Amino acid sequence: MAARPFDRRLTPARPDLAAAHLRGLVEAARFVEGERVTVRAPLADLRPRPDLSASIDTQATFGEAARLYETRDGFAFVQLERDSYVGYLPAAALGPAPGAPTHRVAVPLTFVYPAPDMKRPIVCALPLGARLAAVAEAGAWLRLVEGGFIFAAHAAPVEARAPDFVAVAEAFLDAPYLWGGKSAGGIDCSGLVQVSLDAAGIFAPRDADLQEKALGEPLPEGAPLARGDLIFWRGHVGIMRDGETLLHANGHHMQVASEALEGARARILATAGLEVSSARRLG
Structure with missing residues (x-):
């Protein structure tokens, strides 16, 4: 049987190992069911190979579920549940979920404290979209199942939806650019789109090429543009x-920047030889 071509970003398959549901679709020495795990680190870098010198494809956030297929030499071969991205995470970043998520972080960044006291040294910082299992509120604080407290106003019920994803993206203005990044500590262009839409309850694939295929409807060339x-x-x-202003994480400014679309368009054409390939409007 000839091997079927696949997108390595979205297909948990290697010559030596593949997900059981791919049996008959790809060639592999063995097929495994895998087990469901959860990201327990605030952020975990996912790479295309088990090598710390490899570039970051994306980041998984605290509370995100994944299917684990293999652990070896400190790396875990996984497929993220939310956007189906495949790659290698640090094995130490994974663990069992302490409970079903009840809340999500609703601000670009918030701190976890060991007690409901902002003067205490923080435990860690959690990014927008991190899923939390909380058991009770202590005044202005939310207590987490695994221990620790976050400021309750920085979280929202897990089913809550931001009314304007563009406003979510605007909160990242001036955040540093990071290839593969998905947080206020560093974010890339498609990461900004993905995390902002996720806050509004809209699924988006991870990378720009996948987003262009999946999101919205194409606008005719020259059609007036609108917010979103x-x-x-x-x-x-x-x-x-x-209608005129573009917000994007980009390598020219090395941060999330707001600028006139026509200026960005002219610069990208001059420096990279690229024209706009499409403008798309979400329904």
Whole structure:
């Protein structure tokens, strides 16, 4: 049987190992069911190979579920549940879930404290979208099942939806650019789109090429643009704040920047030889 071509980003398969549900679709020496695990680190870098010198494809956030297929030499071969991305996480970043998520972090960054006291040294910092299992409120604080407290106003019920994903993205203005990043500590163009839409309850694939295929409907060339429209180049994406202003994480500014779309368009054409490939409007 000839091996079927697949996108390595979304297909848990290697020549020596593949997910059981891919039996008959890909060639592999063995097939495994895998086990469901949860990210227990605030952020975990996912790489295309088990090598700390490899670039970061994306990041998994605290409370995110994954299917674990193999652990070896400190790395875990996984598929993330939320966006189906496949790669290698630090094995130490994974563990069993302490309970079903009840809340999500609703601000770009919040701290976990060992007690409901902002003067105490923090335990860790959690990014937007981190899923939390909470058991009770202690005044202005939310107590987590595994221990620790976060400021309750920084969280929302897990089913809550931000009314304007663009406003979520705007909160990242000036955050540093990081290839593969998905937090206020470092974020890339498609990561900004994904985490902002996730806060609004809208699924988005991880990478710009996948987002261009999956999100919204294409606008005719020259059509007036509006807040929330997505502008794509090959390998890049930005969000319109209004009919003329683009918000995007980019390597020119090395941060999330707001600028005139026409200025960005001219610069990208001049420096990379790329025209806008599409403008898309979400329903």
